[in-house]
Amino acid sequence: MNRSKYLPLTETTYLILIALIEPGHGYRIMQKVEELSEGNVRIAAGTMYGAIENLLKLKWIKSIPSEDARRKIYQITDAGMEILKEETKRLRSMVEIADENKL
Numbered sequence: 001m002n003r004s005k006y007l008p009l010t011e012t013t014y015l016i017l018i019a020l021i022e023p024g025h026g027y028r029i030m031q032k033v034e035e036l037s038e039g040n041v042r043i044a045a046g047t048m049y050g051a052i053e054n055l056l057k058l059k060w061i062k063s064i065p066s067e068d069a070r071r072k073i074y075q076i077t078d079a080g081m082e083i084l085k086e087e088t089k090r091l092r093s094m095v096e097i098a099d100e101n102k103l
Contacts, residue, residue, distance in 0.1 A: 006058070009087045015041055016051055017084045020061055023075040026052065055080070 009017075012033070019032035029052075030043045043051070052074060055061040060080030066073040076084070 003090070004083060004086055006083060007087055007090055009083070011037075011041060012043060012047070012051060013055070014084070014087055016043075016048075016055065017060065017076055017080055020074055020076040020080070023064055023073050025066075025071040025073050029074070 015033040015036050016029060018036060019029045024032060026045070026048050030045070030048055034042050052061070055074075056063070058079075059077055060083060061074045062077050064073050064075050
């Protein structure tokens, strides 16, 4: 299988996709990314919403109905999950190479 033209993902995109395995609104995504990265990645609001727009265009995430009209809720799509799995496989392969070379 050929590697997707979208890989490698940025660290931010990768973490946003992981965060959206469970549906969430923008602020929750920002919190989850910081939590997942143990505080190493913090996303500013402008960056967050730009990333959301790009991910929506790629159809890697979708907006889902919300009880709160003030908040948009997003969730990863099947296409997003596939790219996330492909990137995870790529990253694991890179770690294996490092391990084999005693890094």
